[in-house]
Amino acid sequence: MQRQSEARLGPLLLLLLLPLAWGKGPSPPRAAEELQVSNRLAGQAARVALHYLNYRLGSPSALRALGQVRKATLKTIPGIGHKYYLQFTTEDYKSSLNVGTCLATVFYLKRKPRPAVNINCTYTKDQKQIREDDYSFYKKMRQQTKPIIGNDIPDSYGNIEPALEPAWALAVAGSSYLMWEKSTENLGYFMAQVKNVKQWITKDDSIDFDYSVVLHEIPTQEMISCHLRVIWTPGHPLKVKYFCLSENQWSESEEGSGTESGSTNGIFNEKEAHF
Amino acid sequence: VKWCKTKGVILLDFWRRPSNPELPVDIRVPFPSLQAVKVFLESHHIEYSILLEDLQVLIEEEKQEMINNQRRERGTSNFNYGAYHPLDSIYAALDDLAAEYPSLVSKQTIGESYEKRPMYILKFSTGGTNRPAIWLDAGIHSREWVTQATALWTAKKIASEYGSNPSITSLLNRMDIFLLVVTNPDGYAFTHTNNRMWRKTRSKISGSLCVGVDPNRNWDAGFGGPGASTNPCSESYHGPSANSEVEVKNVVNFIKSHGKIQAFLTLHSYSQLLLFPFGYKCTNPADYNELDAVGKAAASALASLHGTTYKVGTICSTIYQASGGSIDWSYDYGIKYSFAFELRDTGRYGFLLPASQIIPTAEETWLGLLKIMEHVRDNQ
Numbered sequence: 001m002q003r004q005s006e007a008r009l010g011p012l013l014l015l016l017l018l019p020l021a022w023g024k025g026p027s028p029p030r031a032a033e034e035l036q037v038s039n040r041l042a043g044q045a046a047r048v049a050l051h052y053l054n055y056r057l058g059s060p061s062a063l064r065a066l067g068q069v070r071k072a073t074l075k076t077i078p079g080i081g082h083k084y085y086l087q088f089t090t091e092d093y094k095s096s097l098n099v100g101t102c103l104a105t106v107f108y109l110k111r112k113p114r115p116a117v118n119i120n121c122t123y124t125k126d127q128k129q130i131r132e133d134d135y136s137f138y139k140k141m142r143q144q145t146k147p148i149i150g151n152d153i154p155d156s157y158g159n160i161e162p163a164l165e166p167a168w169a170l171a172v173a174g175s176s177y178l179m180w181e182k183s184t185e186n187l188g189y190f191m192a193q194v195k196n197v198k199q200w201i202t203k204d205d206s207i208d209f210d211y212s213v214v215l216h217e218i219p220t221q222e223m224i225s226c227h228l229r230v231i232w233t234p235g236h237p238l239k240v241k242y243f244c245l246s247e248n249q250w251s252e253s254e255e256g257s258g259t260e261s262g263s264t265n266g267i268f269n270e271k272e273a274h275f
Numbered sequence: 276v277k278w279c280k281t282k283g284v285i286l287l288d289f290w291r292r293p294s295n296p297e298l299p300v301d302i303r304v305p306f307p308s309l310q311a312v313k314v315f316l317e318s319h320h321i322e323y324s325i326l327l328e329d330l331q332v333l334i335e336e337e338k339q340e341m342i343n344n345q346r347r348e349r350g351t352s353n354f355n356y357g358a359y360h361p362l363d364s365i366y367a368a369l370d371d372l373a374a375e376y377p378s379l380v381s382k383q384t385i386g387e388s389y390e391k392r393p394m395y396i397l398k399f400s401t402g403g404t405n406r407p408a409i410w411l412d413a414g415i416h417s418r419e420w421v422t423q424a425t426a427l428w429t430a431k432k433i434a435s436e437y438g439s440n441p442s443i444t445s446l447l448n449r450m451d452i453f454l455l456v457v458t459n460p461d462g463y464a465f466t467h468t469n470n471r472m473w474r475k476t477r478s479k480i481s482g483s484l485c486v487g488v489d490p491n492r493n494w495d496a497g498f499g500g501p502g503a504s505t506n507p508c509s510e511s512y513h514g515p516s517a518n519s520e521v522e523v524k525n526v527v528n529f530i531k532s533h534g535k536i537q538a539f540l541t542l543h544s545y546s547q548l549l550l551f552p553f554g555y556k557c558t559n560p561a562d563y564n565e566l567d568a569v570g571k572a573a574a575s576a577l578a579s580l581h582g583t584t585y586k587v588g589t590i591c592s593t594i595y596q597a598s599g600g601s602i603d604w605s606y607d608y609g610i611k612y613s614f615a616f617e618l619r620d621t622g623r624y625g626f627l628l629p630a631s632q633i634i635p636t637a638e639e640t641w642l643g644l645l646k647i648m649e650h651v652r653d654n655q
Contacts, residue, residue, distance in 0.1 A: 038587075038593060040592070154624060154629070156467075157359055158628050190625055192472065193472075193627060214472065219597070223472045
């Protein structure tokens, strides 16, 4: 039953998304090249899509990591760029349990600095629980009279102090913005470590953190140091400012929904079978 | 003297209290008070002699002796294989393994690192003369801590189960195993003292302020080609020439002089991949079909334990093009069964894998390694 629906999805997916590609101009459609699911560029593109999703959802309790790529197609649009069409499973960032499947397109444009992402996912985790977890972290941080501070999360031995785990998760969400922006077809990122976290106690409704993070860059293997400022209110878009040591100026996330470079229809709380 | 004590101005620690004018008194004098006490004693014509010049020195010596004794007593049965250890502890564990399983395990040096640390290998052998052998190394990139930990666990596994485990027994009855737990000891020490994320060797590079060469871009296989950097400050700097790094040269020399290495296996982290040549070029090796089949069987065996999934393929197609890599060299040298593992995880913790995952990683990796080794044994 499941295999049948997957087979139907493939051609359906292409049909749905072809108009998007054509919208760019009079260039004729190019043949789509099916990629092996183990193809590293496909995996890399899937990760970029997830960076975008994690940033846009802006929820430390709902972070996702890549599970398995189930299907990948690459379309080359001459003079414009490379577009990946992907289907992949996802895991809960903390527990590694499967939490649903995503369909995404990742468009690496020659003339734009960051990839354009469209992503839709099913979600098998309880939405109410996520909201509660987010809110309880938010409340705890709002109630701090002394700012939360921490170093080396995880530490050299992989330990994360339970009290600092939500702040670490927020760093992952904030870093996701930065990693999405920096990713190219050939350069990918992982958040390796939070070197430093410091909370700013604010008078408004948001919680406010300063982070120093270290990103692991593939394939160069470089460790990139970045400063992140993350401002968050549950249910609102994450506000992120960042500055990486190789750059000359702060980069900021857009206010509001920022649909220019991508979109996500959010999440469906459907069971796998219905998808 | 009692007066001194009651005054309490100079802090003296009486080890033998004044009781009887006939009996001596022993006093520990803190250094700042030393001058004053000597002057006092001399001016009052009180004879004194120095029993211990510097107590602190003795305390340090004793502490060190205790540590050494603890290590010796602990042996391999108390060594915590599920934790990350500094270099000295790993080296002590190697000694303990050789001492505990003397008929099977011996420790050898294959040379020294740039900073003159010994490079120790363990040889597992049930006899014979120069039997065909399997080579396994870990920690060529020092920040990949789960690899050294996995290699050490593997050493204990092999040593302790020879005789009871049929696979290990039949393997070692025909072949030897050589295991290099810490391929890059200078880098490993540096990850403990200075920078947890250090990857390269610690060699000085002439004409640069930056230190270190990527030891897995330094082998003589497409050296200097794509996927390696010419910039000494880069994490993937290939070095001034192939085998410029003494750590690499020592392994090459050992392999060449042994002459009968049948498999070259190396551990890295992270990404959960099982890779075979080539990395320096994006064409398939002549033995692609066999290596792919063996790799897939190994990945399947690995996954059977904890469900950890690995992708299998050539370096170039699975990870990225990278020149000067060890398994490319070993394959071109004639060692057909050349594989590289990228162990757990897939990016959540990355290099900072929690210690709680060491043993599960080692256990599953062992199944993959064994699959490869059995194939090698059966296809000599």
